Amino acid sequence: MSFTKRILYMLYGYANIAASMLVITLPEEASQMIIFVLTVSLFVRSIQSFIYYFNYACYMVGGVRILFRGILLLDFAIFLNFVEKTSTIISLGYLIAVFCMEGVLEIIHALDAGRFQAKGWKLDFALGLMKVIYAVVSLFYINSLKTLSILYAVALLNSAWRKFAMAFQKPKLTAIQ
Amino acid sequence: MAMHILADTWAHSNFAGTPSLVINNINFHFYELLSQDDGSLTERPIRFTHNPGAPDNLEESIYLNTMFQTSEYSIMNLGHGRAGHLPDYSFIRYKYLPAWGKYEELIKDNPSDYWNAFCQLVYALKTLKDPSAEFELNKYEEEACEPYKEEIQKILNTRQISSVEDWKQFGAKLTGQALEDFDVKKYAAEYMMAVREEKPNTFLGRFFVAAMAQKNMVTRKIYESGSTLAGISLKINGSDIQTIDDFIGLLGMNRKGGSE
Numbered sequence: 001m002s003f004t005k006r007i008l009y010m011l012y013g014y015a016n017i018a019a020s021m022l023v024i025t026l027p028e029e030a031s032q033m034i035i036f037v038l039t040v041s042l043f044v045r046s047i048q049s050f051i052y053y054f055n056y057a058c059y060m061v062g063g064v065r066i067l068f069r070g071i072l073l074l075d076f077a078i079f080l081n082f083v084e085k086t087s088t089i090i091s092l093g094y095l096i097a098v099f100c101m102e103g104v105l106e107i108i109h110a111l112d113a114g115r116f117q118a119k120g121w122k123l124d125f126a127l128g129l130m131k132v133i134y135a136v137v138s139l140f141y142i143n144s145l146k147t148l149s150i151l152y153a154v155a156l157l158n159s160a161w162r163k164f165a166m167a168f169q170k171p172k173l174t175a176i177q
Numbered sequence: 178m179a180m181h182i183l184a185d186t187w188a189h190s191n192f193a194g195t196p197s198l199v200i201n202n203i204n205f206h207f208y209e210l211l212s213q214d215d216g217s218l219t220e221r222p223i224r225f226t227h228n229p230g231a232p233d234n235l236e237e238s239i240y241l242n243t244m245f246q247t248s249e250y251s252i253m254n255l256g257h258g259r260a261g262h263l264p265d266y267s268f269i270r271y272k273y274l275p276a277w278g279k280y281e282e283l284i285k286d287n288p289s290d291y292w293n294a295f296c297q298l299v300y301a302l303k304t305l306k307d308p309s310a311e312f313e314l315n316k317y318e319e320e321a322c323e324p325y326k327e328e329i330q331k332i333l334n335t336r337q338i339s340s341v342e343d344w345k346q347f348g349a350k351l352t353g354q355a356l357e358d359f360d361v362k363k364y365a366a367e368y369m370m371a372v373r374e375e376k377p378n379t380f381l382g383r384f385f386v387a388a389m390a391q392k393n394m395v396t397r398k399i400y401e402s403g404s405t406l407a408g409i410s411l412k413i414n415g416s417d418i419q420t421i422d423d424f425i426g427l428l429g430m431n432r433k434g435g436s437e
Contacts, residue, residue, distance in 0.1 A: 052249065056199045056249065057198075057199055059199065059277070059279075060198070060199040060202065060276045060277070061202070061204060061274050061275070061276050061277075061278065061279075061280055062202070062204050062276075063199070063276075065247070066247065069247060115228065
């Protein structure tokens with residue numbers, strides 16, 4: 001992993017810690033800010049997809065899927081923009097749902113990696129499962145803004161320590177045969 | 178390194194040695210061409226898997242490849258990773274749709290390419306031995322290889338995952354000497370155990386330095402052709418180094434007077 005990437009992971013980690021503190025102290029403003037950041041991020045990624053498609057991928061066999069990805073990302077960005085304008089509970093609920101989806105994807109990747117006998121798949125599975133459990137527990141407190149915000153803050157801290165772990169992981173020597 | 182690159186230019190043709198989805202991607206349209214007794218070819222669809230623990234299944238044409246990633250610069254899109262080890266199997270013939278090919282099928286005949294590569298390698302090595310000789314493109318030492326053609330073709334066309342043992346036996350027969358087994362763990366251990374300053378002098382270290390120098394040369398050639406697909410190539414301290422991040426070791430060696 002390059003030095004720049006390590007720095008980026010550390011910055012993500014710090015950003016997650018800062019976001020978790022904001023979510024606990026100012027849940028309404030913090031959730032709106034996080035959704036705003038996600039909206040902008042999705043919008044930027046959709047534009048990147050369009051640029052990539054019209055410059056390169058339109059010449060590639062099967063490149064039209066890149067265009068579809070851009071359209072999908074733009075769709076999500078617009079949808080998130082609407083979510084931001086609703087109540088704080090719905091916003092937090094949406095963020096937790098996204099967190100749950102991340103957990104499900106991590107479980108799927110971990111199980112896949114387990115089939116390939118890759119190392120560390122059990123830890124990845126456990127962390128993905130934790131995310132899903134967070135989301136399920138949140139359902140029981142869906143009407144309590146304070147509890148939801150604490151749960152989401154814990155989820156953000158979970159992401160933070162994982163980013164730090166990735167930033168400090170040892171470089172591996174890979175032999176490609 | 179030079180001979181390896183020359184051989185790989187044949188084997189890895191139609192793929193680029195830089196991560197690029199739009200150049201190196203393949204899709205489901207991938208067929209192995211199998212010779213029949215009457216000389217005709219039949220097609221069998223190739224199925225790709227991503228399980229590095231399982232060996233390639235030659236009987237059912239199930240081969241390992243890298244996973245599809247939409248990121249242009251993903252390591253999964255480096256070289257022929259999307260086609261797995263197929264370009265490295267001397268026996269195989271196949272057809273597929275390369276990402277850059279505008280939906281035109283491309284047929285790869287490895288036995289033929291590998292024979293040409295062998296003859297060109299022999300020619301290249303002969304020019305290296307003769308200081309006055311210059312290497313010319315499209316020249317092959319077929320005459321020198323002719324006495325061994327049958328034996329070489331047999332190795333090339335044998336349907337097996339690794340032909341190392343056959344080549345070792347052939348090399349031992351030619352030279353009259355036994356060849357040592359290549360032990361990757363031994364060289365990896367040598368590299369890992371060496372102190373930082375001594376790493377470039379280890380077996381693997383010299384390989385890495387040669388590989389970086391090769392990449393330097395290729396990046397510069399591509400950049401000078403007017404394309405920035407391989408990045409921007411800068412001349413630093415009068416030498417062809419791409420970026421300080423990647424090649425700081427080479428920069429240091431150049432300052433000490435080492436050659437690329």
